Amino acid sequence: MIAKRRRGELPDQDARERAGTALDQIKYNHRVKVLIFGGSFDPPHIGHATLLKAAADLIKPDRILVIPAFRAPLKNPQTVPAADRLRLLKLGLPPMLPPRWRRIVHIDTRELLSRRRVYTVETLTRLKAEHSDWELNFVIGSDWATAWSKWRARKQLTRLCRWWTALRPGTPRRRIPEHFTLIRRPMPDVSSTDLRANLAAGLDCSRWLHPRVAILIARRGLYGTGLSAALKSDLDPERFVHTLAVRRLAEALARRWNEDPRRASLAALLHDCGRMINKKRLTRYALDHGLQVPLLRTVARRQPGLLHAYVGEDLARRRFGCRDHAVLRAVRNHTLGSPSMSRLDRILYVADSVSEDRRHPQAAPLRRLAFQDLEAAFTASLAAKLSHAVGQGAWVHPLSISLWNRLCAKP
Numbered sequence: 001m002i003a004k005r006r007r008g009e010l011p012d013q014d015a016r017e018r019a020g021t022a023l024d025q026i027k028y029n030h031r032v033k034v035l036i037f038g039g040s041f042d043p044p045h046i047g048h049a050t051l052l053k054a055a056a057d058l059i060k061p062d063r064i065l066v067i068p069a070f071r072a073p074l075k076n077p078q079t080v081p082a083a084d085r086l087r088l089l090k091l092g093l094p095p096m097l098p099p100r101w102r103r104i105v106h107i108d109t110r111e112l113l114s115r116r117r118v119y120t121v122e123t124l125t126r127l128k129a130e131h132s133d134w135e136l137n138f139v140i141g142s143d144w145a146t147a148w149s150k151w152r153a154r155k156q157l158t159r160l161c162r163w164w165t166a167l168r169p170g171t172p173r174r175r176i177p178e179h180f181t182l183i184r185r186p187m188p189d190v191s192s193t194d195l196r197a198n199l200a201a202g203l204d205c206s207r208w209l210h211p212r213v214a215i216l217i218a219r220r221g222l223y224g225t226g227l228s229a230a231l232k233s234d235l236d237p238e239r240f241v242h243t244l245a246v247r248r249l250a251e252a253l254a255r256r257w258n259e260d261p262r263r264a265s266l267a268a269l270l271h272d273c274g275r276m277i278n279k280k281r282l283t284r285y286a287l288d289h290g291l292q293v294p295l296l297r298t299v300a301r302r303q304p305g306l307l308h309a310y311v312g313e314d315l316a317r318r319r320f321g322c323r324d325h326a327v328l329r330a331v332r333n334h335t336l337g338s339p340s341m342s343r344l345d346r347i348l349y350v351a352d353s354v355s356e357d358r359r360h361p362q363a364a365p366l367r368r369l370a371f372q373d374l375e376a377a378f379t380a381s382l383a384a385k386l387s388h389a390v391g392q393g394a395w396v397h398p399l400s401i402s403l404w405n406r407l408c409a410k411p
C-alpha cells in the first residue's frame with residue numbers, strides 16, 4: 001500500500017523509482033510508426049496514391065516518408081530530370097491523399113539530391129541510425145515486389161523493416177515473396193511505364209494523373225508529349241503523313257506479334273525524326289555529335305541520307321528524352337538494318353517499308369503478309385530495298401549485306 005503524501009513533501013524513494021520505471025515504460029513503448037513509400041514516381045499517378053492510402057489505412061502510421069529515387073536500381077534511367085520529377089511528386093501525390101494522411105507526409109529528397117543510384121538498404125540503415133525509435137514499414141508496388149530476387153542485401157532488408165504490397169490487376173499472388181504482407185484492396189490497373197508510353201504516343205492520360213501534374217507535363221513537354229507537335233511543325237507534311245502511317249502499321253503489327261504496341265508506336269513516331277535535319281547537314285551532325293556509324297565517311301560520301309536513322313536515334317535521346325533502349329535501337333536500325341535485329345526492330349523495318357502511304361507494287365501484298373508471317377515479310381522488304389538500290393546502281397552498306405547473307409543462311 002502506498003502511503004499518502006502531504007502537500008510539499010517529496011515522494012519517497014520507492015515512489016520515485018516506480019514513477020521512473022513507468023516513464024521508461026511509456027518511453028520504451030512509444031515507437032514512432034513510420035510508413036515509407038519509395039519509387040521513381042516517373043510520373044506520380046493515381047495508383048501511387050491508392051496504394052499509399054491503403055497502406056496508411058492499415059498501418060496507421062505517425063509519419064509517412066515518400067522517398068523518390070534519383071535512379072531506381074531496378075529501373076531504366078528516368079526520362080525526366082530529377083527537379084521536374086520532384087515538382088510532379090509534390091503536385092501529384094500528397095493532394096490525392098485524404099487530409100488525415102496528407103498532414104503527415106514528408107518528401108525525403110536525400111536520395112534524389114544525391115545524384116547517384118542509392119540502394120534501399122543504404123536508406124533504411126541511415127534512417128535506423130538517425131532514429132532508433134522508428135518502426136519502419138515499407139510499401140512498394142507489386143511490380144517491385146515481384147522483382148525481389150534482384151534487390152540488394154535482401155536478408156538485411158527484411159530485418160530492417162516490415163514489407164507491404166498490394167496486387168495490381170494481372171499480378172499473380174504466388175509471385176509475391178512470403179515476407180510481404182498483402183494489402184487486400186483493389187488497385188487501379190496503371191503503371192508509370194504504361195503512362196510514359198501513352199503520353200509519348202499522345203494518348204489522353206488525364207484520368208490517371210492529378211490535374212496539376214497533367215498540366216505541368218503538357219506545359220514542359222515531358223515524356224515526349226511535345227513529340228507529335230514538334231514532328232508536325234519540323235517535318236515536311238508528306239513525311240509527317242508517312243510517320244503517322246508507319247505508326248498505325250507498327251502498332252497493329254506489334255499487337256499481332258505480342259510486342260508492346262506503345263513501344264512500337266513511339267519507335268514509329270521517332271523513326272524519321274532525323275529527317276528534321278537537312279540532308280546536307282546530316283554528316284556535320286554525325287561528326288559533331290560523335291555518332292558511331294559504321295563506315296561513316298563512306299556513307300557520308302555515297303549515301304548521306306542513310307545517316308538520318310543514326311541522327312534520329314541521337315535526336316530521340318537528346319531532344320525528346322527517349323531513354324528506352326529498345327526504341328532507340330529500332331530507330332537506328334530502320335535503314336541499314338544489322339545482322340542481329342530484335343522483333344521490334346523488324347516490325348519497324350517492315351512498317352516503314354510497306355506503310356499505307358508507300359506506292360510501290362509490293363507494298364500492299366507485303367503488308368498483308370506481315371500479319372501472317374513477319375519473318376517472310378521482313379526478308380521480302382529487305383530484298384525489295386536491296387534490289388531497288390542495286391537497280392539504281394547505288395552503293396549498299398556492308399551492314400545491309402551482312403543482314404541479307406544471314407537471312408539467306410537460315411535453313
Ligand SMILES: [Fe+2]
Nearest residue numbers: 271272334335
Ligand atoms: Fe527513314
Ligand SMILES: [Fe+2]
Nearest residue numbers: 242271272352
Ligand atoms: Fe520512314
